[in-house]
Amino acid sequence: MSAFFDAYGALLGRSILIHLGYVLASVSIGLVCGVILGILLSRLPPKWSAFLLPVLSIFQTIPGIVFLGLLFLALGMIPATVLIALCVYATFPILKNTYTGLSQVENRYLEAARGCGMSPMQILVRVELPLALPSIIGGLRMSTVYTVSWTVLASMIGLGGLGDFIYQGISSNNNLLIVAGAIPAALMAVVLGAILDWLQKKATPGREAVS
Amino acid sequence: MIQFEHVSKSYGRSAILHDLSFTVPDGQFLVLIGPSGCGKTTTMKMINRLLEPDGGRVLIDGKDIADMNPVELRRHIGYVIQQIGLFPNMTVEQNICVVPKLLKYSKEQSAEIARNLLELVNLPYDQYAKKYPSELSGGQQQRIGVLRALAASPPVVLMDEPFGALDPMTRETLQDEVKKLQKQLHKTIVFVTHDMGEALRLADTILFMNGGKIEQMAPPEEMLERPASDLVRSFLGKHTVSESAPIRAEDFMRKNPYKVSKDRGVLECAEMMARSGVDTLLVTDENDRYLGVLPIRNIRLYGRTVDSIVPLITKEVHTIHAEDDARETMEYLVTSQDNYVVVLNSDETIAGIITKNSMARVVADTLWGEAQG
């Protein structure tokens, strides 16, 4: 065991950091895109969103590998390709939850806000987004947990991350390597998920948590 | 002063308001009443431009509000809706200070406003300011809803069936508070209701609407004396009966008070109180006989230490019998600290409850009845 850590310890540490870096970067970008697109979608007439949301869902079910393959063809085997793919996949759950969160804001709050003299922007920032926040963070959580596993794809083209260990382990039939890659990835998902759960509680005082 | 000049409004082909003209002088309490769907809410929402008239104009202090910025206008008109609509993500204080914040009052000024207003309705600042709406009873929430509308001292306040969803006891308390606030602060209030009792108690002028037109506009006394139509008369209903002297307790008690059987759980009772916005439940034994009352205070203090509500019941409340002479009860309520007495049937089951408010209303009705006869 210690021999393993002597041989791979440093590499494992580096891989965890790289992995985490990809996750944080793509989820952050996904968060910004998802929230903005979710807001825009919620401002469209219901007819439009009734059409767009299912289309987006179908898009989301395209397997990551297929999407990545298409991106490779279009952009080449460069890190940006993987990052774009990860961002796009990180965006979906957040976009969808932002939209649902916003559309579930009860009318009485909107009417009260208008009646108080809030401008549409103030209503969005002070009332709608805070009320949709539990749902948005729920989406962020989903997106983060998924991205931890999708990031394994990054290793396919030698960009590092924990996937390296898994692929090497599979190709050399070395179970220890597989485990060395899988356990930190699983832990990462659990820990990030827990942090977001905590954040969700903190962000919504006086309300029941919604996921 | 609010003026409606030949205001009309349609949705698609159906005309909702027809050539509506009336004036509300400064400091007046105007109550809009009428059958459901007659256009009360529509009329009210034109005053803060949540709706725009198709024809005619609405003026405030002589200025056509169509020329004003609607967002700016609404910051100077208080607005209370039936569904309360306190923002659940904000504390009581933040809710109250929504409009002051929009108007860029300083932090200190806003806090001062919240403190004073909470004081006005007997909710101590230190205890309530940092609470969230979900931690309050329905009655308390609507109090805060009213305070939110008053926070930036708007000269005009609109209230759309603000107390419709509250239990009768809380409703009467809030009516008294609103009337008091209006007198104290000299507000012009436009208040929508479908409850004639509420209208009679609150209004300086009642505007009775039907089918988008004015059926009658008059002070309560005049409406009681000379209802303009059968519809108005039917709304006035029991309020016009002129027989005097409701002498027995059962004549003016409130029936169906909130009661529970003594074998109910503590938690269940607490939930029931929260749901119905009351602070006391009447407790009965297995034969439905009156045992005592369960105040929320006892649940707060000891609720965690006991499994059953029995040890939390107190018998300190005054009881009378349904056929008893009511004058003693009145005497008792006026002179004691208690806010209510429990009325029992001859078999000791619960008949109802008499509060200071229900008593005052009967007295008022009796007086009007006599004035009329």
Ligand SMILES: Nc1ncnc2c1ncn2[C@@H]1O[C@H](COP(=O)(O)OP(=O)(O)O)[C@@H](O)[C@H]1O
């Ligand atoms: N957005 C709307 N579209 C079509 N009809 C409406 C709309 N809002 C209200 N109405 C109609 O206008 C009438 C008056 O409504 P309202 O002013 O809310 O009545 P009230 O408050 O007196 O019960 C009702 O018949 C209602 O159905």
Ligand SMILES: [Mg+2]
């Ligand atoms: Mg209405």
